[in-house]
Amino acid sequence: MKILNKILDKISSKIYNNPKPKSLPNAQEAQNTQDLTQSTPKDNTPNQSPQTSQPTKSAQNLAKNPYHSFRAQVFFGLAFCVSLALMAWLYYAFLNALCIAALLCIASYFIKQWFSAFIKSNALSSLLSVCVLLLLIIVPLFFIIHLGALSLLSVDWLQAQSLYQQANDKITQILSLIPIKANLPLEENLLSKFSLSSIVANATKIASYVLMSSVSFVIDICFIAVFLFVFFYYGGRIYKYMERILPFKSEQIALVAGEINGVLRVVFFSTILNVCLQGVAFGVCAWAFGLDGVLLGLLYGICSLIPIIGGVLVWLPTCALLFAQGNLFAAVFLAVYSVVFIAFIIDSVVKPFLIRIVNKKLLDKPLEVSEFVIFFAIFAGLGAFGFWGIIFGPAISVFFIALLRIYERDFA
16 A cells, blocks of 8 residues: 555656655645635625635645545546446346347337327336337247247148158269269268258257257347336436536537447348348248248248358258259259348348438438448447347447547547
8 A cells, every 4th residue: 555655646746746745834834825725804894795715625635735636536546447347247147138228229219209209108108119129029930930830730741751751862863973982882871871860869959959049049138128128218317427427528429329329220220121121032932932931031031130140041941841842943043042142132232222221211310421331340240249249340330430530520
């Protein structure tokens, strides 16, 4: 502690050019200091009150020794950093859900404002806003589960066994055409792995993994929904409080908040449009080949949110089913259609134009950020944060851009 005090004394002496006094001032110096800090002398008139008040003790100490204030600020900063680290450690398990809920609140706060125009209850309008966002997830999942259950109940397992045998025969024919076999029984090795029991075992493993991931996802959604309600309910108060405590001007805070709000709304609407477009494109093609286009379209649209392998989870089994049915042309066409048209053209070429349309047409004040910056920010966020990078990537990028603009306007 003594060493820390010495260090602070040296720093304060360099900053204020007023080293710590080694002894207390004598009586004359104390009297002079007191005379300087006192207010104007009282008049003898009893009805006249003094015009200025006595300076506080902290102000007098600051006038005598400025390093006292500096040391207090340093100790307060250290205490605040320690308490902030402890809070982060305490709520570490909920930090991801808190950040996602806060960003979703910023992106969809217009829903709360729309409900508040008709409903006076803040709690009810916040609850309805959360329900609207949950319906965007629950309704498609409900249709997928419902249609999937109906499809499983209508499966003819004898026909499935015959389809498996047909697929096995086709693979045997394809392997027999390979000119290089060496001395290994290539066909027998592959076909021994491609058995009905191995398929069932792998399907069981995949189903258990999907079930565990689904349970974790549902738990995260529940926490996000709770935090989202809190942010909807206290959103206005939180914004005003941050405006008071942050060392920025009101217009600077409004600029940053407006940019983040705008880019998250662009991502919100463009993602919904992109999901619908990919789902419709795949569903129409699947329906053209005699499959359940509604179920497969919903599945593809939901899975398209999963980075990199989302669409593969749907079109690869669908192509395998068409191949097992003997429709080789449909299997090849659907695979090429999914990779080239949906994954490349819609998801990579059309998506920036969707972002531009949403920015220009749906926002009251369009963002001055290129749609390609938002597009690559989404990809960077998916690579860094996974699924929720759709939100984190654009928010971080636009926050940095807004700070650059503030620096260029106010400090450069």
